[in-house]
Amino acid sequence: MSAAVPRGRTHVTDSPTYVASVFGVDWQSSLPLIGFEGDEAAPGGALVLEASRQEVRAGWRNAETVFCRRLAGGRPVFVVERTPDAYRIRAPRHGTHVVAGDGRTILSAPPSRGGWSWQRLIYAQALPLAARLQGLHLLHASAISVGDAAVAFLAPSGTGKSTVAVNLIARGHDFLTDDVLAVSISDRSLTAYAGPPLLGLSEDDYEHLPEEGRMALGSRVGHLDKLYLATPVRNGSAPLQLLYFLERTDASGLEIRRQDPPRPEQLLAGTALPYLRTRRRLVEPLDFCAALAERTRVFTVRMSTANSPGYVAAALEAHILEMTPA
C-alpha cells in the first residue's frame, strides 16, 4: 500500500455512498458530489474518499512538481505534484486531491469553507486524470450527442466551444461533456463518454437563449467566473464520429471545411493533461491521434466574430445532421 492511499482507505465504509459514471469510469464517493446519486456501494467501482488535510499532506516532501500555474505576482493557483505512487492536485479554495497511480482511488480533502465551487477542480482535473491513468484518452473538448453519434468541439480556451455546445443543446441535442472528453479505443471504433453534469457558460450567452433552450440546460448551480448549470446527461456514451476545430476570424461568414487528411499537430494539441510525461503517457496520445485521424471525420470551422452563437449553432446543426444521417 502506498503513502498515497493509506491503509484502511480502500473502500467506502462508514458513510453514505454516492455513485456516478463519469469520463467512462464508474465511481463511488463518500462525498455528495454534484451529479452523484445516493446508492448502495457496488463492488469494483473506483473510489472518491473524503480525506483529512493530514492524509493528503503525508508523504509528499520529495514530490516532483509537474505543473504549476501562478498569478502574475508569483503565487501558485494550481499545482500538480507526482511521486512514484500518485499525483496530488491542489489549488487555493479548491482543496487537495490525491489520485493513486492506477487511477482507482482519489483521496479528496475539500477546503474548509465548503460550498460547491471547489468541486470544479475534481471535475476538471482529478477525475480526468484518474480516467487517463485507467487507460481512457482525453480531449480538451466540449461534446454533444446527436442521434447515436458523439460530436466534439475543440478550440483554445475562450474561443467558444462551450457556447457552441450550449446552443446545440438548446436546439434539442444531448449534452455529453463540457471541457474534457474521455474516449476509449476498441478495434473498430472510438467511444466517447459523458463527463459530469456540470456546464459553465457566460450569463450573457445564457440570457440570449430562448426560454425552452434554457430549460434544456437544467437548473442553476451557482455563479462564479461563469454561470454553472446542472445540465442533464442522458447518454453515458456514444461512438465518436465528428470532430470540429473552431477558429475565430475577422473575415465575414462561416466556413466549415473538412480536414482531409486531419492535421496531426492539431489533434495532438487537442489532447488534455500535458503534464503526464512518462514514456507510456507520451506515446499513447500519438496512437490516440492516429486513431482519431483514421476513424473520425475532422472539420475546421471558421467563425466570424460577428456571427451570433445561434447562427453558428444552426449552421453546425445542419452540417452535423448531413454528416450523420439517421
Place this chain on the structure above:
Amino acid sequence: VIPDRHLDLERVLAASVRVPDHVVYREFAQETVLLNLETGQYHGVNPTGGKMLDSLDRAATVGDSAAELAGHFGRDRAEMEQDVCSFCIDLLERGLVELDEPA
C-alpha cells in the same frame, strides 16, 4: 559533435543512421510525427521527410539511402545526397536520430 552540413558531407554519407530508443514515430496520411521522449516534444515531417526517415532507418549508410531515394524520386544523386545529409543534421540537432560513424 554535429557535422557541418556543408563541410562534412562525405563523413555523413559514410555513416549509418539509427533512430534511438527515446524516439518513436507514427505515420499519418500526410505527415510523419516523431516524438522525442527525452524532451517530450513532437516533431512533424512532410511525406518526403517521412520517406527519407524510413529509408535512413533501413539503409546501411546515409549514402545508400540517398541512392535509393534518388531513384525513388527521380532526382540527381548528388543533389539528393545534399538533401538527405541536411535532413539528417536537422534530425540530429533535435535529438531524433543518432549517427554511427565508421571507425
